[in-house]
Amino acid sequence: MTIWNLGSINADHVYAVPHIAAPGETLAASALNRGLGGKGANMSVAAARAGARVEHLGAVGTDGGWMVARLESYGVSCTHVQRREGPSGHAIIAVDAEGENAITLWPGANREIDLDVVKRALEQAKQGDILVAQNETNGQVEAAALARARGLTVAYAAAPFEAEAVRAVLGHLDFLVLNEIEARQLSEALGTPVERLEVPNVVVTLGARGCDWIETASGARHHVDAPKVEAVDTTGAGDTFTGYLIAGLAEGRPMRQALERASRAGAIKVGRRGAADAIPTAEEVDRAAL
C-alpha cells in the first residue's frame, strides 16, 4: 500500500539571535542552521521512517535540489515532485536565547503545484492506498476528491488552520487530524462540535496529554496517553504523529495500535531539536524505553 502525500517542502533557515528584532532594528545572528521542514515533508519523512512506501506530491523551486535529495535519503519517493521557476517554500526563523521565535514564511513553489501532474500521479494509485494533505499547498480539494473517487482513503491535517480550507475539503475525508486549538476553532467556525462532523474518524491531538480518537458514527471517544518526556522542541510533533499514524493505517494496524505508535514517535520528536531531520526511525520508536 502506498501513501500519496500532497505536501509542502520547506527550507528552514534558523538564525540564533540575541533577541527578537524590534521594528527598524538590524541584528547580526550568531549561528545559522539550515534544515528540511514543511508539514508535508515532515509527514513524508515520518511515514517513510515508520516503514511505509511514500510518494511525495509537491514542488520545489530552482534552489530545492538539496531538499529532494534529503527526502530521498529518508526513503521518500520524489518521482512526482515538480521543479518550478523561482524560490522553494522557506521559513526564516529567528530564535533568541530564551527560545522565543519569530517566523517569516514564504510558500513559494508549494502554492504553485501543477494539478495535472498530481492527477497523472494519482492515476497510478491503487484502491486502498492513502492520500494525505495539509494546508500548505494548493490543490488540496481537487486531490482529495480525485483520490476519494479512485477508492483511496483520504486523511487531512488541518494545519496551518484555516476554517475555510477545512470546510472545503471536509466532504472528501476519512480521517481528520487536528490539535485541540484547531478543533475548537473549527467547531466555532462550523457551529458543530467535531464529534458531529461528517468525517468518520477525527483525531484531536492534546500535546503532552496525548490524543483522542473520535468515531463520529457512534460518537465513541477513545483516549491514548502520550509517554512522559522532557520537551526541548515541539516543532514537527504533530507532523511526526500524523505521519506515523498514517503509516500504521497503511500497514493495516488497528487504530489504537497505530495511535500508540504515533504517540511514541511524537514524544521522541519533542525531545530533539529540528524538524524533518529529527524524526525518529521505526527502530527508535519501537525500542525506546518510554
Ligand code: ATP
Ligand atoms: P506542532 O504544531 O508543535 O507540530 P501540534 O500542535 O500539531 O504540534 P501536538 O498535540 O502538540 O500537535 O502534538 C502531537 C502529538 O505529539 C501529541 O498527541 C503527543 O502524542 C505528542 N506530543 C506532543 N508534545 C508532547 C510532549 N510534550 N510530551 C509527549 N508527547 C508529546
